[in-house]
Amino acid sequence: MPSDHIQGGFRKNTSGKRLSTMIMNDYLxxxxxASEGAFVVWIAIIVPAxxxxxxxxxxxxxxxxxxxxxxxKGAGPVLCEKAEGFGYSTDxxxxxxxxxxxxxxxxxxxxxxxxxxxxxxxxxxxxxSLLVKWFDVYHRAWGVPHLVLDIPFCYxxxxxxxxxxxxxxxxxLISTIEEMSGQxxxxxxxxxSVRLSSEAMKEWKRxxxxxxxxxxxxxxxxxxxxMAPILTSRGTQRLVDHYRLLADETEExxxxxxxxxxDEKYRLLWDNIAPWHQLxxxxxxxxxxxxxxxxxxxxxxxxxxxxxxxxxxxxxxDPLAWLARLQNFSVCPHGLNLRRKAMKEVIERNAIDGxxxxxxxxxKVYSLMQMDQMRYIREELGIPCVMxxxxxxxxxxxxxxxxxxxxxxxxxxxxx
Amino acid sequence: xxxxxxxxxxxxxxxxxLVGCFPLYPPLELLHSFGLTPVVLWGLRQDITxxxxxxxxxxxxxxxxxxxxxxFVLSQGGEFLDxxxxxxxxxxxxxxxxxxxxxxxxxxxxxxxFRLHIPAVPINPPSASNYLEDQIWELTKELKKFTGRSFxxxxxxxSTVLYNQQRMLIGELEHLAATGRLGFADCADxxxxxxxxxxxxxxxxxxxxxxxxxxxxxxxxxARIMLSGILPPPAALLDxxxxxxxxxxxxxxxxxxxxxxxxxxxxxxxxxxxxxxxSNHHPCTTILPSADRRLEHIMKTAxxxxxQGFIFVGEKFCEYEYFEIPIIAQMLAAEGVRTLExxxxxxxxLNLDAHRTRxxxxxxxxxxETGRSRRDKDAV
Ligand code: SF4
Ligand code: SF4
Numbered sequence: 124m125p126s127d128h129i130q131g132g133f134r135k136n137t138s139g140k141r142l143s144t145m146i147m148n149d150y151l152x153x154x155x156x157a158s159e160g161a162f163v164v165w166i167a168i169i170v171p172a173x174x175x176x177x178x179x180x181x182x183x184x185x186x187x188x189x190x191x192x193x194x195x196k197g198a199g200p201v202l203c204e205k206a207e208g209f210g211y212s213t214d215x216x217x218x219x220x221x222x223x224x225x226x227x228x229x230x231x232x233x234x235x236x237x238x239x240x241x242x243x244x245x246x247x248x249x250x251x252s253l254l255v256k257w258f259d260v261y262h263r264a265w266g267v268p269h270l271v272l273d274i275p276f277c278y279x280x281x282x283x284x285x286x287x288x289x290x291x292x293x294x295x296l297i298s299t300i301e302e303m304s305g306q307x308x309x310x311x312x313x314x315x316s317v318r319l320s321s322e323a324m325k326e327w328k329r330x331x332x333x334x335x336x337x338x339x340x341x342x343x344x345x346x347x348x349x350m351a352p353i354l355t356s357r358g359t360q361r362l363v364d365h366y367r368l369l370a371d372e373t374e375e376x377x378x379x380x381x382x383x384x385x386d387e388k389y390r391l392l393w394d395n396i397a398p399w400h401q402l403x404x405x406x407x408x409x410x411x412x413x414x415x416x417x418x419x420x421x422x423x424x425x426x427x428x429x430x431x432x433x434x435x436x437x438x439x440x441d442p443l444a445w446l447a448r449l450q451n452f453s454v455c456p457h458g459l460n461l462r463r464k465a466m467k468e469v470i471e472r473n474a475i476d477g478x479x480x481x482x483x484x485x486x487k488v489y490s491l492m493q494m495d496q497m498r499y500i501r502e503e504l505g506i507p508c509v510m511x512x513x514x515x516x517x518x519x520x521x522x523x524x525x526x527x528x529x530x531x532x533x534x535x536x537x538x539x
Numbered sequence: 540x541x542x543x544x545x546x547x548x549x550x551x552x553x554x555x556x557l558v559g560c561f562p563l564y565p566p567l568e569l570l571h572s573f574g575l576t577p578v579v580l581w582g583l584r585q586d587i588t589x590x591x592x593x594x595x596x597x598x599x600x601x602x603x604x605x606x607x608x609x610x611f612v613l614s615q616g617g618e619f620l621d622x623x624x625x626x627x628x629x630x631x632x633x634x635x636x637x638x639x640x641x642x643x644x645x646x647x648x649x650x651x652x653f654r655l656h657i658p659a660v661p662i663n664p665p666s667a668s669n670y671l672e673d674q675i676w677e678l679t680k681e682l683k684k685f686t687g688r689s690f691x692x693x694x695x696x697x698s699t700v701l702y703n704q705q706r707m708l709i710g711e712l713e714h715l716a717a718t719g720r721l722g723f724a725d726c727a728d729x730x731x732x733x734x735x736x737x738x739x740x741x742x743x744x745x746x747x748x749x750x751x752x753x754x755x756x757x758x759x760x761x762a763r764i765m766l767s768g769i770l771p772p773p774a775a776l777l778d779x780x781x782x783x784x785x786x787x788x789x790x791x792x793x794x795x796x797x798x799x800x801x802x803x804x805x806x807x808x809x810x811x812x813x814x815x816x817x818s819n820h821h822p823c824t825t826i827l828p829s830a831d832r833r834l835e836h837i838m839k840t841a842x843x844x845x846x847q848g849f850i851f852v853g854e855k856f857c858e859y860e861y862f863e864i865p866i867i868a869q870m871l872a873a874e875g876v877r878t879l880e881x882x883x884x885x886x887x888x889l890n891l892d893a894h895r896t897r898x899x900x901x902x903x904x905x906x907x908e909t910g911r912s913r914r915d916k917d918a919v
Contacts, residue, residue, distance in 0.1 A: 210865030214600075215858055248659050248827065251630045255659070255827050256862035263834070263866055271827060273659040273667070276633050284673060291666030459637035484600040487856070491634045494596050495641050 136376075138369040142349060145365060146192070149355035150235040156182045157239030162304035165241040165261070167254050169453060170272060171446035173320050173358035174297065177313030178306045184238035186226075186258075188354035190218035193225065194399035194516035195348075196234045203517050205232075217485040217517035219257040226261060241267050243303055245296065249274035249456035251488040270299055274450050277429045278458035281451060289447040314442040316358030321437035321445070324426030326366035327353070328434045333373045334417040334473045338387035340377040343419035344406040347397035350422055388413035389534050390474055392466070394420045394496070395481035395489050396515035401523070408527065414534055418473050420466060424454045430461035432468045455488045462492060463499050470506060476537045478506055479530065481513040484520070507536035540728055543586040543611075546735040547619045550576060555737070556686070558653070559616060561625040561632050562604060563769075563793050563825055564817075566655065568702050569675070569809050570624065571738060572695040573682045577624070579734035581794060582770055583607040590885070596638050602856040603885040604769065605631045612639050617648040622685065626655040629825050629859060653681055659827040662818040671817070672810035679809065692807035699805040699812055701738050706799040708745040709733070713796065715749065716787060717844070719758020723787040724778060727771035730795050760786030762905035765841055767791035767867075768852035769860065772883060772894075779895045780850075783902035789844040791837055792852075797823040824859040837867060841876055848877045848905045850898075855884035877905060 157163045161182045166172060168187050175181040193202055199217065205224030207213055213220075230237025244267055246258040255271050262269035272292050275285045297308045330349070333340030349369060356362040376382070383406075391409075393416045398405060409416060426434040429451045437445045454462060469475065478500050480493045497508045509529045514520035541549070550557060555576040560567070562581040570577040581604050593610035601609075612623065616639075627633045636652055643649050655674055658667040679690040709730055716726035729748055733741045761784025771777065771792055780787070790796045800821030806812040820826050822833030841849065849871050851864055868878040879901040881894050 210868065212853075212861040212864075214856055215861055219862075248627075252627075252659065252825075252827065253630060253858040253862065256824070256830070256859055259830055260862060260866070263831075271660050275656040276627060278637065278654070284670065288666055288670045291664075292660070295664065295666075459641065482598055484598070484856075487600065487858075488630045488634060491597060491601055491631060492638060494598065495638050499641075 136372055138349075138365065138372050141365060141368065142352065145361065146351050146355060149352065153182050153184055153355075154236070154239055156180070162243070162300070162306065163239050163241045164300070165238065165244045165258070167246045167250060167258070168354055169247050169250055169274070169450060169456075170245045171293070171450070172354075173316040173442065173446060174293070174308075174313050175300075176316035176358050177297070177308045177310060178300060178304065180306060181300060181304060184241070185354045186222040186238065187218050187254075188351065189225070189233070189235060189238055190221040190516055191397070191399050192235065192351070193221050193233055194218075194518075195402065197400065198232050198234060199400055199516045200519050201232050203519070214484070216251075216253060216257070217514050217520075219253070221516055223257070223260060227264070240265065243267065243300065244269045245272065246270075247272035247274050247450075249276060249451060250453055251455060251486070268299075268303070270296060272296065272450075274456065276458070277451050277456055277461060279461070280429050281448065286444075286447055289450055290443060293443050293447060310442065314439075317437050317442035317445050318439065319360055319363050320358045321434070323353070323362040323366050324434040325436070326363060326370050327426055328432075329370040330366060330373055331418070331423055333370075333377055336377055337390075337474065338382040338384060339390060339415050339417040339473070340373050340382060341417065342383045342406055343393050343416040343422065344397075344402050345383070346419060346422035347399075347402060350425065353425060384410045384413065384415035386413055387415050389415070389537055390476050391416045391533070392418045392420070392470060392473070392475045392478045393481060394466070394478060394493060395483045395513065396421055396486055398481065398513045398521070399516050400518040401513075401521065404523065405526075409530065412531070412534060414530070416479065418469050418475065420454050420462070420469075423469050424457075424465065425452055427452060427465070429457050430464040432465060432472070455486075459492050459495055462496055466496070466500065467504060470500070470504060475506060477533045478508045479533065480508060480510040481515075482510050483513055483515055485514045485517065507533055509533035509536075540732055543583050543735050544615070544619075546732070547578065550578075550735075550737070551619055556621045557619060558622045558624050559612060559620040559650075561608065561623070561628060561635070563628045563823065564798060564820065565624050565626060566675070566678075566809075566813055566816075567738070568695065568698040568812070569678065570682070571701070572691065572698040573686045573688055575622075575682075575686065576737050578620075580608040580611060582731045582734060583611055584773075584885075587611055592642070596642050599885075600856050601631055602854050603883070604854060604857075605635060606885060609635065609639060609642075612650075613642045613646075616650055617643065617646070620650055622651040622653060624653040624655075626657050627659070629857075631856075651685060653678060653685075657817050661828045662814050668810075668814050671814055675809050675813055690809075695809055695812075696805060696807040698738075699803070701742070703802050703805055705733065705738055705742055705745075706802050708742060708749065709795070709799040711749050712745055713790065715752045717789060719760065719786055720755040721748070721752040722777075722781060723766075723771075724774045724781070727777065727792075727795065728774070730799075731771070734794075758786060760784060760788070762786070762847045762902060762909060763788045763845055764848040764850055764905075765789040765791060765837075765844065765846040766850050766852060767837070768883075769793045769854040769857055770852070770883075771795065772852045772881065773891065775891050776852075776881075776894055776898065779891075779898050780902070783899050784906065785848070785850075785898070785902050789840045789846060791840070793823055793825070797821045824863050830863070833863070834867065834870060838870055838874065841871060841874065846876055847909065848879060848901060850879045850881065850901070853880060853882040855882050877901070877908075
């Protein structure tokens with residue numbers, strides 16, 4: 124086996140090492156600039172972070188991303204327990220519990236020491252509205268203003284009316300930051316940041332495209348790990364460079380016959396948030412069975428419009444318009460028909476043999492369409508499917524044996 | 540009083556065109572002004588005893604409201620309903636329309652669907668109010684197509700007057716319950732029946748009940764409590780509360796006070812009316828911009844009604860409610876109000892023993908505290 128690959132994914136190559144440094148630097152930089160007086164914003168993942176580049180000295184932290192990092196580093200249960208100790212129900216989203224546990228205990232047990240205290244909190248409600256409730260917790264505890272972007276859910280492609288409504292709200296967001304921080308917004312700087320994001324998304328999709336190769340050049344687990352800087356370095360040249368390097372390296376490996384699951388027999392698709400606490404274990408154990416989860420709805424939606432796969436490219440004009448049009452770049456704000464459309468395309472592109480629906484009680488918005496989605500994939504597309512129970516960040520709610528019993532059953536179905 | 544299904548069967552046989560509205564706060568007046576009879580699909584737990592259809596579409600961690608609603612629409616919606624209406628009340632409900640439509644399609648049936656996105660931001664900036672108004676007018680066009688009737692300003696005005704009358708009478712009814720002249724279980728039953736009968740019938744029912752109860756002697760509670768949650772707890776638990784001497788002097792229930800607490804100005808203009816209604820709505824955890832007002836409102840209500848205990852009847856898996864409860868409990872505690880948190884899951888209508896014990900213990904604690912504070916006062 125090539126020395127730079129562990130069976131089942133996890134690159135120990137240049138882009139893998141670069142990723143760790145990049146994330147570490149992003150968090151260090153955030154803490155440093157905050158301590159030096161930058162205006163600190165906490166945002167939900169879909170909030171258009173590129174806009175902050177239009178200001179001289181605005182930095183942002185992403186609680187969801189921080190929670191994912193904590194879960195990946197094994198700190199999920201201890202931080203969830205803290206939140207539960209503060210009275211937050213175990214049924215609440217585990218990202219929220221991890222982050223509340225961190226924030227209300229001064230960042231202890233978080234690998235990044237939490238996030239620096241915000242001056243402004245910005246959430247949106249299209250991924251989920253509970254995020255607004257979650258951010259409200261901080262707003263109340265610390266008296267920090269909380270701005271909500273109201274982004275209508277998409278049962279079909281974004282309507283013109285919705286687009287205009289979102290544009291208006293971006294205006295409010297900008298003027299709020301201007302007023303609070305005393306800094307002026309520079310549209311050209313934001314345009315450049317958007318251009319870089321669009322560029323980075325092209326490279327991201329080039330990287331994901333290697334899932335179409337047989338055997339696949341990547342695993343979905345690679346994409347889970349590699350998506351982190353989209354949230355911490357959005358709209359930067361370093362993000363473009365990183366994804367270019369990642370895609371180039373993957374291309375090189377494919378050319379050289381280096382594959383994460385060389386004896387790949389089963390090509391699977393994952394539907395839901397990454398199982399952050401299981402990345403290594405799950406990918407390794409699946410690889411041992413000749414199975415590779417090559418694609419994931421969680422990562423293939425990034426950078427695309429509703430129900431699409433290809434990146435939505437920036438035309439160089441109004442950066443706000445690009446951001447507004449792309450306000451639904453994750454799966455949760457999509458209705459069933461849009462989810463079906465995108466998944467069908469990926470199943471066909473990447474020659475998927477089976478789909479794993481990770482039913483995740485922590486994220487109801489992602490999960491409460493899966494039974495119908497699964498029926499469609501199985502009955503209309505004839506692709507075997509299985510549903511397993513996974514909490515994306517709280518390992519206490521996951522049973523590896525129960526999950527693998529079902530995963531093995533899926534492989535048998537594919538064989539049948 | 541008749542249950543949900545029987546009531547709907549009656550309405551159907553009387554020729555009503557029924558629109559099944561997803562909770563929580565649909566624009567009932569607008570539907571009514573088109574000659575439709577809106578019914579609100581919550582409080583179905585007594586009627587929906589099995590979830591066979593819903594379980595084929597929803598995982599068990601969807602809240603009971605959504606599961607019962609889905610079961611009803613999928614198994615009997617075609618029989619009773621002529622259309623469905625939904626708005627973005629919560630994440631779970633927003634995921635449902637296509638699931639239900641695809642479930643109905645699998646059975647070869649379908650129901651027209653009306654949808655609305657109510658801004659989840661303060662509606663005062665023009666962008667949000669224009670957005671809402673735009674949609675309201677679009678909805679009126681869809682309703683025109685559906686009913687064959689044009690929108691009528693006077694008809695809408697008349698509907699808003701009726702619904703305001705309903706809101707006022709519900710206020711009176713809750714006041715009677717708060718003073719012990721009407722059992723809270725009966726009060727809740729009557730208020731909830733609003734979702735399954737024409738507004739004019741509901742008004743008549745309340746007028747009758749109020750006349751009957753008004754002259755009764757007020758009751759003397761052992762302890763004064765405020766109930767919070769989405770739906771009132773099952774009648775059996777309300778009985779336990781009553782037997783334990785707990786009197787519900789105020790409520791923050793979504794299906795009761797939160798639904799009817801604000802009286803918008805009657806109007807012939809639906810855009811202006813709904814802007815007023817949703818901007819100034821009685822605070823609710825699901826009306827996102829009202830969340831800050833909600834905390835103040837609960838504290839104020841607790842003070843004004845000298846509430847001693849706050850019982851939160853959590854609808855299992857309703858995240859909206861659970862995010863707010865720790866801070867509410869904290870704020871109430873700072874004012875000496877005790878909180879009891881109950882969680883009602885879909886199966887809890889059958890197994891209420893654990894809740895019963897906790898309610899009795901809570902009542903005992905409040906009684907002891909009341910006794911202690913009386914003794915302290917006497918000593919002074
Ligand atoms: S519920 Fe889902 S979409 Fe919402 S914050 Fe949690 S993980 Fe994200
Ligand atoms: S109980 Fe909560 S989650 Fe369920 S439908 Fe109502 S608001 Fe939504």
